[in-house]
Amino acid sequence: MKIIVAAKMVTDPNIKVRALSDGSGPDLASVKMAMNPFDEIAVEEAVRLKEAGIATEVVVVSIGPAKATETLRTALAMGADRGLLIRADQPVEPLAVAKLLKAVVAKESPDLVLTGKQAIDDDSNQTGQMLAALLGWGQATFASKVTVADGALQVTREVDGGLQTISVRLPAVVTADLRLKEPRYASLPNIMKAKKKPITEKTPEDYAVNVAPRLTVIRVEEPPARQAGIKVATVQELFQRLHSEAGVL
Known part of the structure; x- marks a missing residue:
């Protein structure tokens, strides 16, 4: 089984x-970047499936x-x-x-695609x-x-009313929630080994995908500061x- 993991x-x-002073977007200058936490959980799930002998190869894709x-080096480590x-x-x-990942799937022919349920920067929850x-x-x-058996996945999902277990035939797309796995810390030897693992670079044009934005950001603002609370002397x-x-009673 080949697994593709999307990591943002x-x-x-x-x-x-x-936010930038002109409101055009977030100020990312000199800001520390990292792998999206939910994608990190997806990478951990893929690696554990490989360690269990279920998966034969784990390929991590990042667009950015x-x-x-x-981010890719972290996943390789x-x-x-x-x-x-x-x-x-x-x-x-x-x-x-999604269109870029579809093109990657067409070339790689994986059995499973894993992604985080959402990215913490835009919280879109749409790509998977x-x-x-x-x-x-x-x-x-x-x-x-996630449990793999007889060419299908048994997946327990977190829903509003509790937990739901479904069966999905492979190939399939699975998005990882918070409690799927606890991501590991990469050891120093694995970090060194990751430097020798291959990373291929492509462009959207290589996959004939138009990535021109369809949405226009009008303004980005920070949320208003929360007002301080007060203490009262009595219940009355x-x-x-x-x-x-407050007008609630």
Whole structure:
């Protein structure tokens, strides 16, 4: 079984991102970047399937600027076999990402595509679903457990009402939720080995995919600062304030 994992470079989740003064977008100058946490979970799932003897090769694909090579190196250090960078210096919207991944699937012929359920920069939660629709494959989103047996996947999904278990025939697209796996820390020897693993660089033009944006960002603003709370002396005062100031009683 060959597995393709999509891994996006995003701002480090521990960094507070500021908006540019002109409101044209987020200020990413000198900001630390990292692999999207949900994609990191997807990489971990793929590597564990390979370690269990179920998968034979794990290919990680990233779409972004040259700096996204660092994201691929992280995935290779975790245990992926090779990387593919589709060089795009402008933001690529989910539909264009899905079309690029479809083109990669056509060339690589994988049995399974794993992605994170969403990226933490735009929270779109669209790419996996769009890719499955374009490919005509079955999909299992928000996966918290994946079991492979008899050419099919048993996938436990996290839904609003609890957990749902479904069966999906391969080939399929699966998007990883938070509790699917705990990503490993890459060891120093594996980091050194990752430097020797191959990374191929392509462009959207190589796949005949138009990545021109369909949406226009009008303005990006930081959320308003949260107002400080107050202390009340008695329960009666609390009810009075909720009634007269908050208007909830």
